Amino acid sequence: MNFSDMNITIVGLGMEGGSYAIAINHYIRPKNLFAIDINENILIAAEKLGVIQKGSTNPKDILPQSDLVIMCIYPSDIIAFIKDHMPLFKSGSIITDAAGVKRNIVNEIVMIIRDDLDFVPGHPMAGNEFKGFLYADQKIFYGNSYLITPTLKNKEESIKLIELMAKRFGCSKVYRTDIDTHDSMIAYASQLMHVIAVSIVNNENFSNDIDLFSGGSFKNATRVANINPDLWTDAFMQNSDNLINQITAFNNNMELMKKALVEKDADTIYQFLEKSRLRSNDYVNKFD
C-alpha cells in the first residue's frame, strides 16, 4: 500500500489527533485526510484551515472510505467506538491508535475485530500538557520514540506502514514491544513521573514565587504537573496495578533516604547519591 493512494482518517481531532493531522499533511501526503469528531465546529475550522479535506460527526460518512484510521480519543472510548462502528470499516483497512496504555484496549479489540481488518496498536511518546485542537503541533513527535505492540493477527506490512509513518514524523526510534512490557515500563518512565510532579505541586509550600528557591530542578520536575486530568485519570485507572507497584518501589527509596536523615546516617545517604550519579552518568552520556 502506498500513502498517496490512501484515505487516512483521524478519529478525535484534539491536541493529539490534530498533531497527527498536521504531521500527516507535512510528511505523508495521503490521497485524502478525513476526520471524525463530536464537535462539528472543530471539523469546520480544520477544513477551512486546510488541515483536513473533509470532516463529519457521523462515522458513516467517513469510515467506509478510510484505508487507515487513527484513533485519537481517550483510551476507554476507543473500544466502544470500534465496537459500535464495526460494520462501517472498509474491508482491508488498518486501524491504529495512540493510547498510552495497551493491555485493556488490545486484548478487547483483538477479540472482537473483524477478520478483514488489521488493528496495529501504537503509542507515540509525544504530547503536550494542553487540551484541544488549538494546541495541535506536529513537533510533538520529533525526537521522541514511537512504540508499537503488534498482535499475533497483524500483517507485517501493516506494522511496517505505521512504522514508516512514525519515521517520517521524525520520531527518534520506532520500537516494537509487547503489551505487558509496554504497560509496566510506561508506569515507571511516564505515569510515575506525572504522579510525582502532581504530588510536588500539591504541597502547602508551593507558590508562584517558588523558583526563587530553586536553580531549575523544581521547574524541570514539575513541568508535567500542568496535566490533563481527564486523560490521565483514565490512563492511571487502566494501568493501576503497574502504577501501584511503581509508586511502592519509589516510596521505598524515599523512605530509605528519610530514615537515613532521621538517623543522621551520612554514609547511607552518600552511597545512595553515588549510585544515582553513576547510573545517571551513563544515561546522560548515551542520550545527550
Added chain:
Amino acid sequence: MNFSDMNITIVGLGMEGGSYAIAINHYIRPKNLFAIDINENILIAAEKLGVIQKGSTNPKDILPQSDLVIMCIYPSDIIAFIKDHMPLFKSGSIITDAAGVKRNIVNEIVMIIRDDLDFVPGHPMAGNEFKGFLYADQKIFYGNSYLITPTLKNKEESIKLIELMAKRFGCSKVYRTDIDTHDSMIAYASQLMHVIAVSIVNNENFSNDIDLFSGGSFKNATRVANINPDLWTDAFMQNSDNLINQITAFNNNMELMKKALVEKDADTIYQFLEKSRLRSNDYVNKFD
C-alpha cells in the same frame, strides 16, 4: 566602595568558585582577582588562563590584601576556614559565601566574627551537576535568583555590594530573606527535588533505554540525579529537620494517590490532578 578599587578573593576554585571567578572577570572587573585553594595545580592553571591574577594554597599570602572574600568551599568547611584564619582577614573587608544551607553557618559565624569584618551570607541558585574548576561556567548565574540572608550586624552598603555583583552576573532576581525561611524553602524547592530524582533513578526498572518509554518527563525529572554526592550529603545533613518534613509531606501525597488507585477511586485522582493543573497553570503563566 567601588569594585575597581577592590581585591576580590575566591576561596575554593571548584565548579562554583571558578564560575564566580569567570563572571567577576566579565562583569565586575576588580583591581585584582585572587584565589585560595588546596590544589596548587588548579591555581597555576587559573593564573595561566588569565582567570585570576594570583593564587596561593596559603591564606596568609592572600587574605590580608582582600577587600571581598567569597567562600566557595563545602558548607561544613566554611566555618572552620573562617575560624582558623580569623586574624588574617583585612580590617573592613566583607566576607560572603555561596552555601546552600544557611542556619548553621550564619549562627556560628555571627558569634565568632571580628567586629571590623562584615559577613553577608549569600546563596546563588546556580550550579551544574559537575565537580571541579574545569566545569566552571559564568552562565550558571544567568536567569537564576540570588538569595541573601542578612544578619543584624550587616552594614547596608555591604549587602548592596553583594546585590550589585549578583545583578551584574545576570541573576533574574536578588532576594533578601531570613535563614529559617531560606532553609525551609530550599528543603522543598531544591533539596526534595534532588532526593526525588535520585529515588527515581535507583529503581530496578531503570536502564539507559528508558527514554523509549517517556515523552521527556523522565529526563526532566532526573536531570539532577547526576549529583555531586559529597556536596549534597553535606547539604542534606545540615538541613535534615526541614528535609525530613518535606519528604514526609510529599510522601503523604504519593500515598494518597496510591490509596485512590488501590480503591479504584477515580474521583479522588481527578480532583488531585485538577488541583495540580490549576496551580501549575498560574505558575507557568507567571514565569515562562
